[in-house]
Amino acid sequence: MRTASNTSAWKSAVFSHEGILFLVLVAEWVFFYHFGTTVNRHDVVVGFGTIDRQFDILRHSCEIGLLALALTPIILTAGIDLSVGSLLGLCAILFGMLWHDAGLSIPVAAAGALAVGALGGGLNAVLITWLRLPPLIVTLGTYSLFRGLAEAITRGAVTYTDFPASFLFLGQERWCGLPTQAWIFLAVAVLIGLLVHRTTFGRSFRTIGFSPEGARYAGLPVGRRLALVYLIAGVVSALAGLIYTSRLGQAKADAGTGYELFAITAVVLGGTSIFGGVGSVTGTLLGVAAIAVLKNGLACLPVVMRMNGAEELSGMLTGALLLLALTGSVLPKYLSNWRASHHSARPQPPT
Amino acid sequence: MNRYFRELSVAGALGLLLAMLAVVAPAFYQPQPLLSLATREAPTLVVACGMALVIICRQIDISVGSQFSVCSVGAGLLAAHGWPAGLVLLASVSIGALLGAFNGVLVAGLRLPSIVVTLATLVSLRQGLNLVRQGEFVNLPDGLQWFGLSQTDGQWTLVAFALGLLLVFAVALRYLSAGRFVYAVGTDTEAARLAGINPQRVTFAVFVLMGALTGLAAMMNIIQSPQVQPLSGNGLELKVIAAVVVGGVAISGGRGSVWGMFAGLLLLACVSPTLTHLHIEAYWEKAIQGAIILLAVVADGLRSRKENR
Numbered sequence: 001m002r003t004a005s006n007t008s009a010w011k012s013a014v015f016s017h018e019g020i021l022f023l024v025l026v027a028e029w030v031f032f033y034h035f036g037t038t039v040n041r042h043d044v045v046v047g048f049g050t051i052d053r054q055f056d057i058l059r060h061s062c063e064i065g066l067l068a069l070a071l072t073p074i075i076l077t078a079g080i081d082l083s084v085g086s087l088l089g090l091c092a093i094l095f096g097m098l099w100h101d102a103g104l105s106i107p108v109a110a111a112g113a114l115a116v117g118a119l120g121g122g123l124n125a126v127l128i129t130w131l132r133l134p135p136l137i138v139t140l141g142t143y144s145l146f147r148g149l150a151e152a153i154t155r156g157a158v159t160y161t162d163f164p165a166s167f168l169f170l171g172q173e174r175w176c177g178l179p180t181q182a183w184i185f186l187a188v189a190v191l192i193g194l195l196v197h198r199t200t201f202g203r204s205f206r207t208i209g210f211s212p213e214g215a216r217y218a219g220l221p222v223g224r225r226l227a228l229v230y231l232i233a234g235v236v237s238a239l240a241g242l243i244y245t246s247r248l249g250q251a252k253a254d255a256g257t258g259y260e261l262f263a264i265t266a267v268v269l270g271g272t273s274i275f276g277g278v279g280s281v282t283g284t285l286l287g288v289a290a291i292a293v294l295k296n297g298l299a300c301l302p303v304v305m306r307m308n309g310a311e312e313l314s315g316m317l318t319g320a321l322l323l324l325a326l327t328g329s330v331l332p333k334y335l336s337n338w339r340a341s342h343h344s345a346r347p348q349p350p351t
Numbered sequence: 352m353n354r355y356f357r358e359l360s361v362a363g364a365l366g367l368l369l370a371m372l373a374v375v376a377p378a379f380y381q382p383q384p385l386l387s388l389a390t391r392e393a394p395t396l397v398v399a400c401g402m403a404l405v406i407i408c409r410q411i412d413i414s415v416g417s418q419f420s421v422c423s424v425g426a427g428l429l430a431a432h433g434w435p436a437g438l439v440l441l442a443s444v445s446i447g448a449l450l451g452a453f454n455g456v457l458v459a460g461l462r463l464p465s466i467v468v469t470l471a472t473l474v475s476l477r478q479g480l481n482l483v484r485q486g487e488f489v490n491l492p493d494g495l496q497w498f499g500l501s502q503t504d505g506q507w508t509l510v511a512f513a514l515g516l517l518l519v520f521a522v523a524l525r526y527l528s529a530g531r532f533v534y535a536v537g538t539d540t541e542a543a544r545l546a547g548i549n550p551q552r553v554t555f556a557v558f559v560l561m562g563a564l565t566g567l568a569a570m571m572n573i574i575q576s577p578q579v580q581p582l583s584g585n586g587l588e589l590k591v592i593a594a595v596v597v598g599g600v601a602i603s604g605g606r607g608s609v610w611g612m613f614a615g616l617l618l619l620a621c622v623s624p625t626l627t628h629l630h631i632e633a634y635w636e637k638a639i640q641g642a643i644i645l646l647a648v649v650a651d652g653l654r655s656r657k658e659n660r
Contacts, residue, residue, distance in 0.1 A: 144640050322470075
């Protein structure tokens with residue numbers, strides 16, 4: 001092993017979780033490149049490989065990507081947040097309301113939406129850390145509460161539109177060669193990546209996920225660290241809500257419905273253990289890309305176009321993908337456990 | 352007294368709400384609307400019995416809404432093909448049990464966390480159903496509605512059946528060893544294993560039962576109307592989990608009873624008519640449901656903090 005370290009490093013990079021996922025992503029892209037067709041606005045058939053198509057994929061993956069980035073530290077601590085999609089919707093609605101009904105300027109309304117995101121995340125954080133309630137049931141409650149508030153505020157009917165062009169620039173235009181929101185996505189990715197991988201502060205998330213009791217005995221302020229990850233998730237969800245509003249040019253109560261599934265799938269697909277303690281931000285980014293390419297590519301398959309069900313099919317396949325990724329992640333351990341118990345069941349030779 | 356404190360406090364809250372309704376909106380107490388309300392909630396009660404078991408076993412199943420829709424549409428299609436009502440009922444329960452078994456294999460067999468597994472099946476089943484049916488309604492044959500009984504008789508039968516099932520579950524959980532196994536596994540899996548229980552088998556059985564009850568409830572729902580709506584199960588999981596949690600079944604497993612769940616369900620069932628009678632818009636229902644779930648878990652959290660000191 002010490003000799004030929006070069007090849008073994010190369011090998012371990014390819015056979016790491018991220019390496020395999022990258023190969024899957026490439027295979028997926030090549031598949032859609034080969035079989036997918038798209039019709040542009042001049043009724044000319046163009047391929048999947050156009051630069052516009054890539055930017056489209058990037059644009060559509062920003063919101064789910066942001067939620068997945070927010071969920072990565074949470075899942076590293078062995079927690080879960082089901083409320084991110086609902087909070088996205090609530091923040092989008094409140095942003096529209098602050099701008100349209102209260103007459104605030106766009107930056108102030110955006111700051112208000114981010115503050116609401118922090119409040120929502122803070123509510124989760126307080127209930128989970130101070131009362132030591134399971135994240136699962138707390139965020140299931142807030143999942144219903146946030147979406148319900150969004151529906152109640154809009155009475156299920158009001159949609160805020162007619163945002164100024166300066167705001168739509170964020171979600172529909174390009175800046176320095178990339179879709180504008182991609183820069184925000186990249187910035188958040190770098191920040192969370194640095195936090196999780198390069199600071200002692202962020203590395204404690206994994207310690208907590210691996211063993212909360214151990215982390216407590218090691219002197220880590222477990223409650224405060226946990227509170228922080230849920231707070232970050234709230235703010236990032238609000239940011240995703242702003243980008244969603246800008247991309248579609250409208251804020252409505254059902255914004256981001258079901259996004260939590262896509263985000264959790266991206267995180268788990270990226271190799272972060274749902275039991276906490278193991279995972280990386282790079283993996284999450286690859287997971288987001290794999291899901292975005294799948295979603296976008298399905299819409300260009302002629303078969304799917306004829307069925308008129310790209311949205312449904314991508315949801316269905318994402319669920320299946322999540323189950324496959326989970327099964328794949330536990331199967332080796334399960335098999336070795338089974339083998340061990342099988343061996344120990346045999347009569348041992350006398351010593 | 353102390354042992355049933357949690358159940359009694361929910362029952363007290365329900366009593367207060369009913370008393371308030373008697374003063375503010377006496378129109379609530381008319382036999383026919385009350386019977387309709389009870390009939391509407393009867394399938395929910397059946398699903399909630401299963402969910403109480405799942406949560407006592409320290410698991411959760413958020414895919415019941417999708418299972419409900421799939422069973423409803425499946426049963427509706429079979430009935431439209433001319434299958435007799437009894438066979439349709441059997442098929443609906445079997446479809447549910449199969450879907451539950453799928454969750455059960457992943458949760459009990461591979462020991463995956465039930466929340467993520469059932470989140471995946473929730474979405475896959477719902478989107479799969481949308482893809483295949485494109486939101487189409489199923490028209491049912493005439494004989495199926497109320498199983499051929501008159502409407503009032505049918506309503507009474509459904510309510511009585513649901514209450515009977517509740518009684519069966521209450522007795523089974525309290526006095527049968529199978530029921531005690533569920534509490535044992537939910538309290539401490541390892542201790543249960545050392546006591547000679549197979550926790551994986553119990554968990555699997557609970558998920559299968561959950562699915563079968565969902566199939567039964569779907570059948571109880573479709574016989575109430577001449578058409579099957581493919582989205583009838585949307586949001587059912589939250590309603591049922593809310594009833595169970597509000598009723599004092601601990602989300603950390605091993606504690607609670609179906610009677611508490613029953614009180615919680617009645618409390619939540621009265622929310623929507625209360626909103627109507629107090630002239631509050633129905634759009635608030637989801638938010639109020641979420642707030643009630645949070646209130647219930649906060650109350651539990653505060654109580655356990657006090658006990659730990």
